[in-house]
Amino acid sequence: MLISVQLLRALAAWLVVGHHVMQLFFNFEAHNALEDLLVEKGGAGVDVFFVISGLVIFLATADKALTPWRFMLMRVARIAPAYWFYTVLLAGLAAAMPSMFADVELELGHILLSMFFIPAQNPAGYGVYPLLDVGWTLNFEMLFYCLFAVALLVPEAYRLWVVAVLLYLVWYFSGPAFDLADGFYHDDIVLEFLMGVAIGMLYRRGLCRARPWLALLGIMAALAAIYHGADVPRALEWGLPSAVLVISCVALEPYLRGSRCIKMLGDCSYSVYLLHVLVLCAGRWAIEHRGVDPYTMVPVCIVIIALGAFASYHVLERGTHRRLKRWFGIDDAIPSRQAH
Template identity: 70%
Template sequence: MLISVQALRGFAAWIVVGVHFMQLFFDFEAHNALEYLVADKGGIGVDIFFVISGFVIFLATADKPLTPWRFMLMRVARIVPAYWFYTLLMVLLVASMPSMFPYEHLEPSYVLMSLLFIAAPSEPGVEVYPLLGVGWTLNFEMLFYGLFSFALLVRESYRLWVVATLLYLVCYIGPVLGLASGFYSNGIVLEFLMGIVIGMLYRRGLCRARPWLPLLGIAAASIAVYHGADIPRALEWGVPSAIVVISCVTLEPYFQGSRFLKWLGDCSYSVYLIHVPVLAVGQFVAERLGINPYAMLLVCIVVTAVGAWGSYQWLEKRTYPALKRWFGVEERASLSRQKY
């Protein structure tokens, strides 16, 4: 894994933490320029994740004789254990402290659909969110993985077009025909394609330039996001995110050797999952005891960072190889390498 991508992944995760702090503690009501910036622009962390996902998945499958089934098993082994753990943690929190989560409910069908990455209303007629709120992005991720698995049946150079066609059919034609949820009719899915394009450029050795050019790209993307525009999200935030990702990839030689940045990336998935219950509990305690929100934020940051490190070490690192062995993925992969 490129250290630059790891660093960017960690940065994106902590931006999302800031957004949810503003949501839970201030209901997005900003009191200064920094709060406004986080509340109004911090959602771009998700867009960066999606671009990175397209980039990483394309590179991770290049030149590998993966079948669609084996690819999906590997994705399930990587994504599902931690997500299920924190979703079930939310079940326990909501069941034991319902006053802390007045808008959540625990109907078995809703919990099951949350666990299975199926888009469903959190309440009748209300926005589509799983029990663990950030799971809505994983619904898109799992859709992307499923569609990308079919692209493994064709040559590497055609995979972008296969995924693009399938995304169009599922996300835009499917809802019209009643074959897919309208939840997926979101231009944000185009950001996966942007990541694949960056992966193709990287594979061809085209992500090289003098440092001033990628730095200029990051500055231009930041200015574009700050000023914003009344255009679809894939253009307003997706394109700048893609520019930031390709710029960081180009700057990879300057990131190499940083153990701290690698650690940020390693723990980013657990940070993304664990911060929701941590902030929810922190907001509840701060409100009841009259604690300053920013004092509680510091506590939540420490708890999230320590908890994410433990989650990565004891949950992610242990379950992923264990499940791959259980699924028989590693053994089959080695046999495939011998065959080819």
């Protein structure tokens, strides 16, 4: 994976962590400029993730003789085991220590729907969320994978348009007239995936190149746009600047290539994303029931999340991914279309 993308993955994951720190520790009450930034703009990390997802999926399948079924097996082997593990872990902890996870209400049917990435009303009553609530983004991701798997049946040059049409159909049938999946997919955030696919097409054609000063200018412009915001749909307010941020960082790839530190930060970002809510819930319990100062608890939780994510990536993500690939009969040496 591109090192520049790994850097963005790490920054996006920790931005979401900061946003949830403000939610769980401070009830979104900001006391300084940094806290206000995390409250108001921390959610933009998800938009960066979605743009990156479209980019990565396109590049991972370009010029590959990849069937839809094999593509889906590869994606499930990559994202599902860790998500299933933390979903089951949360269910077990919530059953054993309900006071620590007061926002969690367990229902078997909802747990199963969560495990299969099917949007459903959370029994705790706060909307269409899976048991591990950050998994709402993975419900979108799984939709993207399914639609992109269909697009693999057409030549590479037409995949963006096929996915766009399919996304529009899902968006339309999720609207008020049909209310598919409780309207979950009737959200303009799905456009951010298309932005990532478009960036992937540009990158493949060698069009994601720019002088360093121009790429840095693009990054500053994107961050300024996210910071100031506008009264427009999310895909424009945060999605479009996220796309500019991604393409600008990709243009700096020659200057970042070879950084093992950045690569590791990016590798651990998925575990950071899945793990952090469990750690922060435990931190909130310590604040509320043991009188721990929240500003003391923040660095403690950050260290636990970082170390836990490092171990999770190496033991859980990599280990289960390799075993599932062997089980599914998937290897990394996917032949190109030219070879066929």
